[in-house]
Amino acid sequence: MPVMEYIEAIRTAMKEEMERDDSVFVLGEDVGLKGGVFGTTKGLQQQFGEYRALDTPLAESAIAGVAIGAAMVGLKPIAEMQYSDFMFPATNQIISEAAKIRYRSNNDWSCPVVIRAPIGGGVFGGLYHSQCPESVFFGTPGLKIVAPATAYDAKGLLISAIRDPDPVIYFENKKCYRFVSDEVPEGDYAVPIGKANVMREGRDITVIGYSLPLHFAMQAAEELSQEEGIEAHILDLRTIQPLDREAILEATAKTGKVLIVHEDNKTGGVGAEVSAIIAEELLYELDAPIRRLCGPDVPAMPINPPGEKHYMLNKDKLKAAMLELARY
Amino acid sequence: MPVMEYIEAIRTAMKEEMERDDSVFVLGEDVGLKGGVFGTTKGLQQQFGEYRALDTPLAESAIAGVAIGAAMVGLKPIAEMQYSDFMFPATNQIISEAAKIRYRSNNDWSCPVVIRAPIGGGVFGGLYHSQCPESVFFGTPGLKIVAPATAYDAKGLLISAIRDPDPVIYFENKKCYRFVSDEVPEGDYAVPIGKANVMREGRDITVIGYSLPLHFAMQAAEELSQEEGIEAHILDLRTIQPLDREAILEATAKTGKVLIVHEDNKTGGVGAEVSAIIAEELLYELDAPIRRLCGPDVPAMPINPPGEKHYMLNKDKLKAAMLELARY
């Protein structure tokens, strides 16, 4: 299997789905001629023409709203939000419309739209090019939300999102674009929405998370294994809505010690729900309090390098938290 | 002390603060001449003139954004969202702007705005006049969020919100408007933001929540006390951001059995964070899994009466859950 960058996996998924199905198209700011500010849609306009890789006016509510309209009549739009920080103008279209179309029409209408939005920091983007907005949309019934950490999942989940009959928010991680490469099958395969994945087997502590910080956890786990003989069990949620409850409970039961990680700030994040599920279902299997290691509860990360570094999760922070939990 | 309806307490707080401080004003759809679609601002335009109870165009992002601008230069605007269901067009102004103004300017600028929004169902409002959007804004650093359950707190928290130097979302409950009446002091008093309140002392189980469902919990608690001798300890969070961690932990420690209630849907709600705090800090004091009784994970409640009733929390649902927990 060829090794591929995460960003390339995203592009490939779009390209192949667009080849397979005429009704798939991508729209957003700069996605056409320029091929996206990160290059994610590079080549698509050249291959599929102006409309199937459509440069839109700078107006996120319209990007989402137009995509929703097109989806309601049978197209399969992929609406790109240039940065997830800039998807808030589209909140009403996403929460009031996309999420409720099937329910409010009692299954008469549906809205198979994909909304792609790059999340995360560590790219010297400052307050408004680094945010993780998952918790704003998380918990909205009617939406599905995925957040791949690997190139394999990036392609497989995007294929699933495009084919899904309901609206899917696809949170891709900017830092992963070129930092993460792994084996990606050629051609058609799908990673099912709603299924978590065990990234690493272990018996001592369980780490549950999604997106970029899992790579820090994996690095920390290797070091802890070699240095301390501590074996971490690592679960990649992959889909954050709906959460894979069985997988969460299984991974918890495996070690009885859970650390939840995400870059989105701690309070009200996805981690709170994961913790609450465990506290509700598996309290007596726990050998330690449920820990969360997340972004700090400040509006966003500063752009100055020490401030950014201070804000971001990294291998060392993960390692310290994992070690502490293991020793609990 | 006079007994007052919850809605009257809200109106009184605005009126008295507007009398006390010229810079306080209210703006929103129909808040002026009509006095609000619920009558919350009745009489204010007559008393304070057109501008201090200002009828705005139908445009929530502008209502929030104009209020933010005015707040940045020293006014104290109260921006009314007619229904909380209709505040989503203002999400970007609230999350990207109000919440981040102090932080991004390193304390040079600030944004003392209050955003009032009626939440909750049980009023035959259907999908879009019944929602609880707390979880969308909850967890956004830089925002404070209050959600009073009593007339006393409705007035006292609104006064605090108006005087607060930072943005405060004030979630008032539509069903409470006339369903809830209690003693409200005349004149000036403030209920501090960030402080929960023990509504009922008990030794058997702890109920933690906010807004309307607490009244069902209180009714259920009385019945359980008389019928089963079960004494529930009931904590009204009142402020949902920042959460009163000490009060949560104290109330938990009191009984070791916790039920969290809110009308907002369960997944990703405020209750998840409350549960996660407990699971992180007080795991070994628990005598039962942490339960949550919340709105179902569906887009919103239907308007047809059986459907609405089926959706809503009520005394009986609370009682059953409390009894089950007590017997655990």
Add this chain to the structure above:
Amino acid sequence: MTRKGSVQQQTRHALLGLSDEDVVQMYETMMLARRYDERGQLLQRAGKVNFHISGITQEPSQVAMAFAMDREKDYFLPYYRDYGFVLAVGMTVKELMLSLFAKGEDPNSAGRQMPGHFGHKRLRIVTGSSPVTTQVPHAVGIALAAKMRGDRSVSLVSFGEGSSNQGDFHEGCNFAGVHKLPVIFVCQNNGYAISVPMSKQTAGRISDRAIGYGFPGVRVDGNDPLEVYRVFKEAHTRALNGEGPTLVEVMTYRVTPHSTSDNDLAYRTKEEVEEHKAKDAVPAFRAYLTEHGLWSDEREQELQSRLREIIDEATTYAERAPFQPVEDAFRYVYAESSAQREGR
């Protein structure tokens, strides 16, 4: 109804390409909407339903615009006062009543949504919500789909003048302008957004906004249904010819309170309302038909009793119909897999 054709042998409607049957049908549809709406008000006052929102005096223009559309191909995104419109494109009174009573058989939402929240896939009436103006970008997306597929289909979206102050109006219109999409934006300007009069909503003319988007904006008297028809027919032709969108501002007036929850005399006078009631286009349209020998007192009587029957029957049916079973209240959050469906 004021101007007469200068060519004496042709009626005004014939000049517009409308047959005698068409205008009679238009009249009957206006009257059907009117009677349905009045019944809705009565039912609410009688405590049979919780809520009704009225489109009275807006129906003549709604019906006229529907008649200018291709009712086999176009997509419709009406707003909550559009009874005249949805009836004209194929919704039945029974279906409206089922929605008013919030019953399970209601095709709009199975009694989940408020009345006036239309949706009917077979009729290409696109499901709508309460937050105003969100449907504007949807209509643009549907028009984009038509353009991409080469379908000869137009989308028509309507909204109030208050709602035209939302950002989604701007973003949707501008997007459609860029790509010359086949969409008609209809602002039904009835003078109020609940209690807020035009003068506090905008300092401009809604139709003038089209200038900034590079397509035509037309203001038309909503009490002149034939002129409304003409304007929409033209807009429809432009759309089909690839000439792009049109913004139509239909000047009308809301003679009822905003909804059954509103007391409008808190913010306007009875006189103002009466003045506008006098301009009602329904009797004027009847007079036009009569003048051209297309209508008579007998036909009117027949129509009224026929409508009463239809509405009575629909009311009885809807009142007796069951609510959606509560076991189904939480269905269709997502598509159901066949496994899920079988499990029920």
Add this chain to the structure above:
Amino acid sequence: MTRKGSVQQQTRHALLGLSDEDVVQMYETMMLARRYDERGQLLQRAGKVNFHISGITQEPSQVAMAFAMDREKDYFLPYYRDYGFVLAVGMTVKELMLSLFAKGEDPNSAGRQMPGHFGHKRLRIVTGSSPVTTQVPHAVGIALAAKMRGDRSVSLVSFGEGSSNQGDFHEGCNFAGVHKLPVIFVCQNNGYAISVPMSKQTAGRISDRAIGYGFPGVRVDGNDPLEVYRVFKEAHTRALNGEGPTLVEVMTYRVTPHSTSDNDLAYRTKEEVEEHKAKDAVPAFRAYLTEHGLWSDEREQELQSRLREIIDEATTYAERAPFQPVEDAFRYVYAESSAQREGR
């Protein structure tokens, strides 16, 4: 610079009420902004800073509009290319450099935000964010405050033409129109929103949108700073007279890539860029001054060496300045109580 005053004894700038010192100062400020901006590009290329966003060729109009404002009373909501503007209203190059290097002493944000995200309370430069157009309703709110308090203060807000397609543009303009608020909306139309050319952004003229809001919209050549000054002076006077807002569309061109992260040759040609570079107003304005005996090669030399010194000094200072201590990185999420402050 093309037209000459018909009254030969009065210069064009004198006719506008600008003194000789004013125009000289305008020129010096344009040049300062230009040199600062060029240095920013250099520093980024040299790897000294991560990111720079340029306003080159937009400075002449930015400076002109600032000179038409009351720099003691007005509120300013610039956008990220407004170096010429913020320098003209009192920000120093040192402050800009501190922001470029993201250092703790930066008054805009203590090095938290990207460069080009201005904010300076003492100068009434209102803190801005990255999501475009959010500042438009803020400017309206500030103008509303001025009206409510009876302050003779105007707010000026600028944004790109791409950004004018956001809903907040529409909602803000419309609100200001209703209440005839003292606000000036400035669209700096530089032809591109990153890679998207005007033709894919809108089919209309931005200035025409004002018609729909009931206030004047003016299009002005950004390469003619004196005409820009005239237009803004007029808008300012209207605002102070209670006549309401003005929308000004300044026609300019972005000669640099969108930012240092962009490769503009992926979507436009070198020729197109060169064509516009040739229209640069800075040398033209110098020629105008020279023509009127207000400038000379010596003064130019003196200016250039003075600017180099200022910029060198600021660069050195900013480069050496400390970052905000990481212990302070999480401060000011909320107002700090005195207790909190003492605890530190």
